[in-house]
Amino acid sequence: MLEDKKPQLTPVSQLGEFGLIKHLTENFPLENSSSELGVGDDAAVINPEGKKVVVTTDILAEGVHFNLGYAPLKHLGYKAVVVNLSDLAAMNAVPSQILVSLAASNRFPVEAFEELYAGIALACQHYHVDLIGGDTTSSNAGLVMSITAIGLQDEQKIVKRSGAKPNDLLVVTGDLGGAYMGLQILEREHAVYLANPDMQPEMEGYDYILQRQLKPEARTDIRTTLEEMDIIPTSMIDISDGLASEILHLSDQSKVGFHLYEEKIPMDTQMINTAEELNFNPVIAALNGGEDYELLFTISPDSYDKIKNHPDFTIIGHAVEANQGNYMVARGSNELIKLTAQGWDAFLNKGE
């Protein structure tokens, strides 16, 4: 007798909408004292505990933000949470709750939702946030995920995009461009697979940049690191669309310009090697690639000594008067290159 190697999959209609939500959310305990009422009523209730409430939302669409051909559902669930927590980190807020909404075609069985929610659960545990609500529906095509994340913070500790002053130092966490080069490898190997499903994908030696793309982390650790150094950024943003685009956002909201030094941009060796292998300029990946989810912020020049040797941070430039514009000072030549928002745009990059 032949064994059935394909596991039995459960259509969502077997559970129904309420049954599915109940099934997916029953293993999410409420850990934070601010989570007073979670899933199961008309709305959730949060106790702000004397703080301000910081709230952000992101929507991810299949074929635009992710390709299920190479992004496993569990990673997708994790990343969808991270993207939102990164926005809260960019406000210097402490993430506390998320709400998850899904629209999925009926090609997705219950087991697919379970995978997705396993990733969401992992992110909730890792970042100590509670799932307190959401909605699930069928859709005519593909998978769309919308997550709203809530954080709390004292008013005086919230950092906006708008507080940078001329001469402030421009600082970035981690390294840039990795997520973008990871995506190039995934797309190359996926194309090879589509052409010949018997070919083994060549993923060896790309582990760091693949992880940057598939399982990025939100820099929620930076808040406490800066607090310990007694630094409050004057402005902050997360790098979701690429360094250049984010610098222009800080410039726009703070009414200053920026000078960025090409030679200072932090880049990982694996990212640089992969860029060279693919005949791609690694600086372009860092400037315009996006999805690194590092933090970009400005600090008063007085804090230079505190931050200059810290391994988490790189000073990459400084703010200037608004009328001086936004430029990158080229390595070697010192040529000034105007910064433009060539960053990732869900509409412009569609189908590319």
Next chain:
Amino acid sequence: MLEDKKPQLTPVSQLGEFGLIKHLTENFPLENSSSELGVGDDAAVINPEGKKVVVTTDILAEGVHFNLGYAPLKHLGYKAVVVNLSDLAAMNAVPSQILVSLAASNRFPVEAFEELYAGIALACQHYHVDLIGGDTTSSNAGLVMSITAIGLQDEQKIVKRSGAKPNDLLVVTGDLGGAYMGLQILEREHAVYLANPDMQPEMEGYDYILQRQLKPEARTDIRTTLEEMDIIPTSMIDISDGLASEILHLSDQSKVGFHLYEEKIPMDTQMINTAEELNFNPVIAALNGGEDYELLFTISPDSYDKIKNHPDFTIIGHAVEANQGNYMVARGSNELIKLTAQGWDAFLNKGE
């Protein structure tokens, strides 16, 4: 020379993602003192002003929750907000902010987004809520809208689904079944139109039920009405999936049963007439139709005299011990009919 009667439509790519969001949200002023920071940063900031924060989210998908063949985009925007505010009303919270996320295929030009946001703006004005954030992306197919709504309330005034006690009175606002019968008329006329685009749709005499379907309102007025009568409901839910389904939710969360009296269910004459015209039992429309967005709540039997003659409210039954179950007492015969959740389910009803 021939006049071009088809107005020039603008592809979204002409504005880009950031340009589109900026364009759509620039006419949304912040009215509430609790809205400290709105659209334009990594996240929004809310000042809870000493209250608890009540938060809910809903996702609507084209072809499942709405059909753009007969639901104008402006109505859709309005209704998408209302659906969420209704959830806040069901918690007895005061709605204060919304975040709107959209995934739309590139068949939608900028003008379509403008229509949708015109409806969202109208709802914001009518209900005094502020648009404080959101996200917009392209998608491979159709339109998906996800809205998160935030409200504030004192802890002791928040009403959950879980507080009903045996002998509590079961009360409903307004009348039921209208939205469902309105949908039947829209679907009938849309089918006629598809068969013969020259036929004029017959919408006369259906104005009330069409409005119930296309432009429902959230009963945010009930909170103050009850406050003036010095009544705090013991449990509450809004009617989005049909009376029967909502009664079962209250039963499940409050650990009580309910006896509902068929003859008490409030129904509008136009709804009843339309049901008869279409050979449909109007009580089924009220029990299982959904989308009426009225409030269903329980109050202590002591409040009977306060509420019995109020035009906004109808006492339709009472809570019993859990082991007595959930039944409708049939008109005339007094037969007990077991209540089942035949309500609208986004997965079960898909494609029907």
